[in-house]
Amino acid sequence: xxxxxxxxxxxxxxxxxxxxxxxxxxxxxxxxxxxxxxxxxxxxxxxxxxxxxxxxxxxxxxxxxxxxxxxxxxxxxxxxxxxxxxxxxxxxxxxxxxxxxxxxxxxxxxxxxxxxxxxxxxxxxxxxxxxxxxxxxxxxxxxxxxxxxxxxxxxxxxxxxxxxxxxxxxxxxxxxxxxxxxxxxxxxxxxxxxxxxxxxxxx
Amino acid sequence: xxxxxxxxxxxxxxxxxxxxxxxxxxxxxxxxxxxxxxxxxxxxxxxxxxxxxxxxxxxxxxxxxxxxxxxxxxxxxxxxxxxxxxxxxxxxxxxxxxxxxxxxxxxxxxxxxxxxxxxxxxxxxxxxxxxxxxxxxxxxxxxxxxxxxxxxxxxxxxxxxxxxxxxxxxxxxxxxxxxxxxxxxxxxxxxxxxxxxxxxxxx
Numbered sequence: 001x002x003x004x005x006x007x008x009x010x011x012x013x014x015x016x017x018x019x020x021x022x023x024x025x026x027x028x029x030x031x032x033x034x035x036x037x038x039x040x041x042x043x044x045x046x047x048x049x050x051x052x053x054x055x056x057x058x059x060x061x062x063x064x065x066x067x068x069x070x071x072x073x074x075x076x077x078x079x080x081x082x083x084x085x086x087x088x089x090x091x092x093x094x095x096x097x098x099x100x101x102x103x104x105x106x107x108x109x110x111x112x113x114x115x116x117x118x119x120x121x122x123x124x125x126x127x128x129x130x131x132x133x134x135x136x137x138x139x140x141x142x143x144x145x146x147x148x149x150x151x152x153x154x155x156x157x158x159x160x161x162x163x164x165x166x167x168x169x170x171x172x173x174x175x176x177x178x179x180x181x182x183x184x185x186x187x188x189x190x191x192x193x194x195x196x197x198x199x200x201x202x203x
Numbered sequence: 204x205x206x207x208x209x210x211x212x213x214x215x216x217x218x219x220x221x222x223x224x225x226x227x228x229x230x231x232x233x234x235x236x237x238x239x240x241x242x243x244x245x246x247x248x249x250x251x252x253x254x255x256x257x258x259x260x261x262x263x264x265x266x267x268x269x270x271x272x273x274x275x276x277x278x279x280x281x282x283x284x285x286x287x288x289x290x291x292x293x294x295x296x297x298x299x300x301x302x303x304x305x306x307x308x309x310x311x312x313x314x315x316x317x318x319x320x321x322x323x324x325x326x327x328x329x330x331x332x333x334x335x336x337x338x339x340x341x342x343x344x345x346x347x348x349x350x351x352x353x354x355x356x357x358x359x360x361x362x363x364x365x366x367x368x369x370x371x372x373x374x375x376x377x378x379x380x381x382x383x384x385x386x387x388x389x390x391x392x393x394x395x396x397x398x399x400x401x402x403x404x405x406x
Contacts, residue, residue, distance in 0.1 A: 004274045004299070005267050007254040014250040017243075018232050029221050031293060033251060034258060034267065040220075041255035045248035047217040051210040052236060052244035064208050064237065071207045090234060096207075 008034075060131075062107030062124050064089050072096075072105060079103040081138035083131060085157070087111050087145065095143060103141070106131060111149040112156055120156055129160055132168045139169040146175050146190075211237075263334075265310030265327050267292050275299075275308060282306040284341035286334060288360070290314050290348065298346060306344070309334060314352040315359055323359055332363055335371045342372040349378050349393075 003009040008030055015026035033041050057063070058070035065071070072078065082103025086092050092105050108123045132140060142157070144150035158170055176194035177186045186194070206212040211233055218229035236244050260266070261273035268274070275281065285306025289295050295308050311326045335343060345360070347353035361373055379397035380389045389397075 003296075005254075005258065005269050007257050007269050008267060010250040011254040014247040017247075019235050020228060020231070025223060027296070028223070030251075030254065032222050033255060038255055041251055044217040044220075045252045047210075047213040048233075048236060048244055049248045051208075051214040051233065052241055054210050055208065055237060064211060066208050066210050093206075093230070 058107075061105045062109060062127070063092055063105060077102075080136040082141060083128075083137060083139070084141045084143050085128065086143050087150075091143060101141075106140075108144075108153070111144060111147075112153045113149045114152075120160075123153075125157060125160065128157065129164060129166065132161060133164070133166050137168055139171060141171050141173065143173045261310075264308045265312060265330070266295055266308060280305075283339040285344060286331075286340060286342070287344045287346050288331065289346050290353075294346060304344075309343075311347075311356065314347060314350075315356045316352045317355075323363075326356075328360060328363065331360065332367060332369065335364060336367070336369050340371055342374060344374050344376065346376045 003012070008027075011030040011033070012023060012026040015021050015029050016023045021029070033044070054066065056065050056068060058065040058073055059068050060073045061070060063070040063072060067074075079102055082101075083106050084092075084095060084101055084103055085106045085108060086095065087108055087110060089107060092107060095101050095105075106124065106128050108125065108128070110118050110123055112118060112120060112123065128140075131137060140157070140161075142154045144153055154170075154172065161168060161170065175190070176197065177183060177190060183191070206215070211230075214233040214236070215226060215229040218224050218232050219226045224232070236247070257269065259268050259271060261268040261276055262271050263276045264273060266273040266275060270277075282305055285304075286309050287295075287298060287304055287306055288309045288311060289298065290311055290313060292310060295310060298304050298308075309327065309331050311328065311331070313321050313326055315321060315323060315326065331343075334340060343360070343364075345357045347356055357373075357375065364371060364373065378393070379400065380386060380393060386394070
């Protein structure tokens with residue numbers, strides 16, 4: 001791409017460095033900003049700067065937050081007895097969007113992945129143990145990816161709970177064929193496990 | 204979408220206001236920036252701010268430029284005798300990318316569009332007349348969209364040249380079926396005109 005302006009070139013390159021934005025789209029975004037009033041660009045730049053410098057990690061659950069304790073942990077209407085354990089903030093957001101969960105969260109910050117050198121100490125598992133030991137906590141819902149790393153992490157957390165004598169229910173989110181999906185397109189592992197893990201029919 | 208952080212929400216909304224970026228992509232971009240070193244966000248914000256406040260319009264051709272005269276107009280290696288007349292900067296960039304043109308440009312800033320109240324005075328046509336009258340100018344290449352507005356604009360510019368007695372060649376970019384396109388998928392108007400405007404076969 002030939003640029004007669006370095007100012008445009010720098011912006012196009014900054015946009016194109018973002019995931020999923022190619023150079024053609026980046027150019028379109030840069031030219032779009034040039035067509036808008038100057039305030040639009042100023043507000044845009046300020047929003048991302050403020051976010052990047054102001055964002056905190058919730059001291060309780062590990063969620064991204066504007067304050068030391070996030071708005072979900074602060075919400076008095078939510079159920080303290082349920083803690084939904086997730087790998088990262090994206091998963092937390094996806095579950096919040098379903099509006100099917102009104103308990104609290106715990107963000108692990110990853111999964112135990114020996115092959116990449118990520119061990120239990122790199123995650124917020126000891127914080128989770130402290131929260132699990134609180135009297136109000138009744139159940140940990142493990143909402144981790146159905147992968148080997150996810151299963152390893154669930155196994156480790158269970159073992160830690162047992163070793164520390166923490167009496168709390170542990171559940172997994174349901175795994176099986178997707179709702180609305182065509183059975184023939186489900187992958188073999190999922191389909192096989194969904195038969196083994198079949199549930200009684202309730203009419 | 205539920206946000207537990209207003210800082211993230213503001214950034215997502217700023218990204219989602221850009222063309223072609225939905226809220227899911229905007230969230231991915233915001234979270235991506237949070238995962239990068241702080242300098243990445245700073246450089247990104249500074250690039251767009253500098254572009255927006257620093258960009259100029261080339262006093263000669265109307266191209267976007269870092270200086271009063273753009274780098275294409277300043278380039279001594281380019282051919283002064285050819286001026287390629289385009290509607291906007293996007294068209295100029297597209298032609299530059301072909302690397303098939305080494306003359307100068309003239310950006311009209313639009314097309315004559317009576318239905319939207321855009322008349323000749325809203326465009327840089329009087330500047331173009333001054334440039335066309337220069338002794339070095341031999342040809343104006345009209346690289347305008349093959350639409351009614353494009354044709355109206357070409358007609359008006361031709362008329363102005365004649366009225367002012369400016370002796371310069373005027374050409375249109377070739378119009379016809381696209382290279383590599385299948386004939387049966389070409390639209391009827393293009394196909395019809397491409398037959399009327401057929402060129403002799405040269406072996």
